[in-house]
Amino acid sequence: MPAHDPTDVWRRPERSAVGPKPEHSRNGIATAALRIADQEGLAAVSIRRVAATVGAGAASLYRYVKSHDELVELMMDAVAGEYQFEVVGEHPRGRLLNLAQQGRSIMHRHPWLAPLLLTRPSMGPNSLRFLDSALAALAPVDLPGPAKLQIVAMMSAITSAFVQNELSSLPPAGPDEGSPARPGQHLVEALQAGEYPHLAAAMAGHSAAGNVDEQFTSAITNYLAGAGIPA
Amino acid sequence: MPAHDPTDVWRRPERSAVGPKPEHSRNGIATAALRIADQEGLAAVSIRRVAATVGAGAASLYRYVKSHDELVELMMDAVAGEYQFEVVGEHPRGRLLNLAQQGRSIMHRHPWLAPLLLTRPSMGPNSLRFLDSALAALAPVDLPGPAKLQIVAMMSAITSAFVQNELSSLPPAGPDEGSPARPGQHLVEALQAGEYPHLAAAMAGHSAAGNVDEQFTSAITNYLAGAGIPA
DNA sequence: CTTGATTGCGAACGGTGATCGCAATTCCAG
DNA sequence: CTGGAATTGCGATCACCGTTCGCAATCAAG
Numbered sequence: 331m332p333a334h335d336p337t338d339v340w341r342r343p344e345r346s347a348v349g350p351k352p353e354h355s356r357n358g359i360a361t362a363a364l365r366i367a368d369q370e371g372l373a374a375v376s377i378r379r380v381a382a383t384v385g386a387g388a389a390s391l392y393r394y395v396k397s398h399d400e401l402v403e404l405m406m407d408a409v410a411g412e413y414q415f416e417v418v419g420e421h422p423r424g425r426l427l428n429l430a431q432q433g434r435s436i437m438h439r440h441p442w443l444a445p446l447l448l449t450r451p452s453m454g455p456n457s458l459r460f461l462d463s464a465l466a467a468l469a470p471v472d473l474p475g476p477a478k479l480q481i482v483a484m485m486s487a488i489t490s491a492f493v494q495n496e497l498s499s500l501p502p503a504g505p506d507e508g509s510p511a512r513p514g515q516h517l518v519e520a521l522q523a524g525e526y527p528h529l530a531a532a533m534a535g536h537s538a539a540g541n542v543d544e545q546f547t548s549a550i551t552n553y554l555a556g557a558g559i560p561a
Numbered sequence: 562m563p564a565h566d567p568t569d570v571w572r573r574p575e576r577s578a579v580g581p582k583p584e585h586s587r588n589g590i591a592t593a594a595l596r597i598a599d600q601e602g603l604a605a606v607s608i609r610r611v612a613a614t615v616g617a618g619a620a621s622l623y624r625y626v627k628s629h630d631e632l633v634e635l636m637m638d639a640v641a642g643e644y645q646f647e648v649v650g651e652h653p654r655g656r657l658l659n660l661a662q663q664g665r666s667i668m669h670r671h672p673w674l675a676p677l678l679l680t681r682p683s684m685g686p687n688s689l690r691f692l693d694s695a696l697a698a699l700a701p702v703d704l705p706g707p708a709k710l711q712i713v714a715m716m717s718a719i720t721s722a723f724v725q726n727e728l729s730s731l732p733p734a735g736p737d738e739g740s741p742a743r744p745g746q747h748l749v750e751a752l753q754a755g756e757y758p759h760l761a762a763a764m765a766g767h768s769a770a771g772n773v774d775e776q777f778t779s780a781i782t783n784y785l786a787g788a789g790i791p792a
Numbered sequence: 793c794t795t796g797a798t799t800g801c802g803a804a805c806g807g808t809g810a811t812c813g814c815a816a817t818t819c820c821a822g
Numbered sequence: 823c824t825g826g827a828a829t830t831g832c833g834a835t836c837a838c839c840g841t842t843c844g845c846a847a848t849c850a851a852g
Contacts, residue, residue, distance in 0.1 A: 341747040349829025350817040377809065387832040389811080398809060448679040448722065451729065453745055458757050465759035475766025480726075484780060487722030488715065491679065495714055498682065514684055516572040526689050528696035535706025549715060552787030580798025581848040608840065618801040620842080629840060 336399040337453040344394075354384055356394055360404040364440070367405065372442035375401070406446055407454025412436050415463045423554050423561045425467035426482075429460070430489045430550045437493040444494045448487065471559060481557050488553055492546055567630040568684040575625075585615055587625055591635040595671070598636065603673035606632070637677055638685025643667050646694045654785050654792045656698035657713075660691070661720045661781045668724040675725045679718060702790060712788050719784055723777055 344356055362383045363375050377398060378388045395401050413432055418425065437444045446452075464482045471478070521530045555561075575587055593614045594606050608629055609619045626632050644663050649656065668675045677683075695713045702709070752761045786792075 335745065337745045337747050341750070346829070348819045348827075350819090350831085352830070376807085378807085388809095389833075390831050392810075393830060393832095445680045448718075448725070449676045453748055455751075455756075458748075458751065458760065462757040462760045465763050469759060475763035478763050480776065480780075483726055484719065484722065487718060491715065491718030491722070494679075494718075495711075514566065514568045516568050517684055517689075519572070520686075520689065525686075526693040528700060529689065529693045532696050532706035532709050545711070549711075553784055556783030556787035577798070579796075579850050581800085581850090583799070607838080609838085619840095620802075621800050623841075624799060624801095 334397055334399075336397065336403045336450075339395065339400045339403055340454055342396075352393065354386060354390075354394060356404060357408075359384055359391065359394055359401070360408045363401055363405050364408055367442045368440055372402075372446070375405075377401070402446065403452065403454060406443070406452040407456045409436055409440050409443060410452065410454065410456035410460055412439070413456070413460050413463070415459065417466075421561055422467050422471055423551065423559050426464060426485060426554060426559065427547065427550050429464055429467070430485055431546070433486065433489045434493055434546060437490065438496075441497055444490045444497065447490045448494070468559070473558075481554075481559070484557075485550060485553065488549060489546075492549055496542065565628055565630075567628065567634045567681075570626065570631045570634055571685055573627075583624065585617060585621075585625060587635060588639075590615055590622065590625055590632070591639045594632055594636050595639055598673045599671055603633075603677070606636075608632070633677065634683065634685060637674070637683040638687045640667055640671050640674060641683065641685065641687035641691055643670070644687070644691050644694070646690065648697075652792055653698050653702055654782065654790050657695060657716060657785060657790065658778065658781055660695055660698070661716055662777070664717065664720045665724055665777060668721065669727075672728055675721045675728065678721045679725070699790070704789075712785075712790070715788075716781060716784060719780060720777075723780055727773065 339356075345352055359380060363380045366379060366383065367375050377391050380401065381388045381391045384391075391401075395404065413429070413436070418428065420428070437447075461482065464485075465478055468478045468481070473481075520526060521533070524530075570587075576583055590611060594611045597610060597614065598606050608622050611632065612619045612622045615622075622632075626635065644660070644667070649659065651659070668678075692713065695716075696709055699709045699712070704712075751757060752764070755761075
């Protein structure tokens with residue numbers, strides 16, 4: 331009785347030959363779930379809620395999806411469909427950077443995505459298409475296959491982590507609550523107490539910032555350069 | 562009515578002046594939770610379960626911790642206490658690498674940690690001590706404070722992501738179930754179907770591998786070098 | 793002592809993911 | 823055209839979750 335693997339969704343035909351035709355579809359369900367997550371966060375995406383939104387009974391959803399995890403898998407692959415894979419005929423680094431930038435804006439559109447990508451692998455067709463495209467960009471590079479996979483994985487992780495940082499420094503979604511001091515009340519006290527002197531110094535430095543887009547671009551570029559990917 | 566901030570645990574005194582002396586302690590509770598998580602995964606850490614383990618009623622735990630999230634915060638800071646911060650008087654890159662390697666082995670000891678670190682910030686005293694230590698290593702580097710923070714955050718993210726990759730390619734914890742083909746049954750079919758040619762090629766390449774430790778070291782080193790941290 | 797804050801906790805609330813059994817529907821074989 | 827088989831929708835239900843409430847028991851201070 332093996333615990334269920336969420337990626338099995340992709341192995342199961344959406345609809346079998348006989349029986350009454352389904353009133354709903356994986357796509358419709360995923361879309362509804364997506365809308366809920368975009369507006370109220372991933373936590374609001376419950377089986378019952380999605381079912382109600384789509385106009386179905388709670389138990390009915392399990393005809394389309396074997397588990398809540400599978401629903402999430404559907405959602406992840408759905409947004410992965412927002413990538414555009416036209417080959418811009420550039421050098422490897424440029425093509426990968428392009429993919430990373432697309433990823434970043436997708437995660438901006440769907441704030442629930444970044445944590446998920448950091449946490450679990452997605453193996454849907456669109457996600458695989460992304461992977462394949464990234465590896466295609468690396469084709470001219472002379473590196474063993476697994477090393478290339480590592481590089482793509484790391485680039486994706488850096489992207490997600492960067493976006494996660496961005497998002498947690500911004501107004502949370504949903505009905506706004508009083509802003510309870512961003513850095514956390516507890517932190518400022520600890521800093522004033524004189525512990526963590528280097529931290530205090532680092533946070534005292536003026537933000538300088540510059541363009542966030544540039545910061546992202548250079549974070550990715552730095553990594554790729556270090557990994558030996560030619561410009 | 563602001564939603565509760567988990568980092569408030571650190572602002573609250575463990576025990577107030579009057580009243581009967583508590584039968585338990587934050588530390589004991591965190592330790593119990595930790596043991597459960599190490600053995601059965603984070604999902605097994607429920608309020609009821611921890612309470613029972615510690616020999617208390619479920620509702621009693623809320624005298625020590627305001628929410629489940631706070632419990633997790635406690636757990637994260639507890640394991641952050643496993644870092645060793647002796648200054649080895651090295652160059653910045655070496656010191657940061659040392660911290661990253663310690664982080665990696667901590668995450669190996671506590672497989673539930675990596676996803677959490679990627680997902681939410683931890684602000685407990687031990688976690689702050691880590692941050693401060695990393696920034697201390699960066700003291701000789703001439704960079705604006707926020708940039709240094711970025712670098713540390715990215716290094717930590719890369720570390721967590723790397724470990725996450727390692728862990729998902731290994732036998733899952735808990736009572737073993739039949740190994741249902743690591744890469745996912747669905748994947749091999751898609752690959753054989755000829756879609757995703759580059760992916761297929763990359764996975765066909767012999768693993769070469771080499772030492773995983775070396776892979777990690779060079780991943781971190783690459784990033785730091787790209788970010789301009791001197792050896 | 794008395795007083796008042798604080799602890800432990802049984803019971804309960806509202807929510808969750810998931811399963812089961814059954815009526816209704818639809819397709820295919822004959 | 824008809825009868826059987828497979829499949830869908832789903833109400834009811836289970837086990838569990840985080841969390842709150844109210845109250846008896848406990849302890850420190852005045």
